Amino acid sequence: MQRRDFLTGAGVAAMLPLPAAQAADLPAVRWRLASSFPKSLDTIYGAGETLAKRVAALTGGKFQIRVFAGGELVPGLQVLDAVGNGTAECGHSAGYYYVGKNLALAFDTAVPFGLTARQQNAWMYAGGGLSALRKLYAKYNVVQFPGGNTGTQMGGWFRKPIKSLADLKGLKMRIPGIGGQIMAKLGAVPQTLPGGDIYPALERGALDAAEWVGPYDDEKLGFHKIAKHYYYPGWWEGGPQLSFYVNQASWKALPEQYRQAFEVATAEANQLMLAQYDAKNPPALLRLVGQGVKLHPYPKDVMLAARRATFELYEEEAKTNPDFAAIYRPWKQFRDTEFQWFKVNEAAYSNFNYYVK
């Protein structure tokens, strides 16, 4: 190009991408997203909407994703299967719903005494987590993307205070997944109930305790009206990550520009959910305490016994499940190194600011 041409409008236009012309060449694509979550969980369900809106905006409206709440297209706990078999092109779910298929899928969400949200992001985007998990998800015909995080969850609502490990004996608690398995080892009787069924079970005394998410979501379900004792931390969910799933064939068929749009929109949704929880949980906790909720840390003997039982379970699983071992070994090393770093600097900063008057 001549320098003279370069300075004219025509010359500049020739050098710049032409989004409108490009978009005209790209196909209209319509996908369905099967979410595991009800619309009432606005922060979690909302990640699917965030993704759909951004993908449409980045593709001139050509790539449209329609979001279906849990149960609308498929039951909430069948999203992995639905995306794997192409019933939906994509989904939004949590890996630990599918530990019945493979316990290693829990690393995609949270495992007891695992990573915080910050550390999970570090592992996923920069610590080998995403490629390790994609290898696992390929067995289920799915490509996976980080899709939000709730931050450290609370440890649940108890009708009576828990003073020591002995108080867990025979206690009926709604706590699903590996956290429930550990609670069983500590003497409790874990129950798996969907969100809508927890309040009535607490009310009629079928449950002594229940965990859900954190102040913002828990307040909406009203547990504080029955069980006043609110424990922390939720040691089984230090930074649970939600995930977007895409059917492998659908992903391969997608134009490169749409893949870029999808990928960047998942990263946005991932960040936005944690921001919403971190902004909404503090005022919700203040409201709950204002209504007479009593906050308690888990007794130290409970925490210590839970951690011991947790790592015994991981070591046992790693002996018989090669998928689990392949992720667990490097994950554990990454976790331990992260904890060393956060212990030195972040914890000192936080402890001084939060506790020293």
Ligand code: CA
């Ligand atoms: Ca939970």
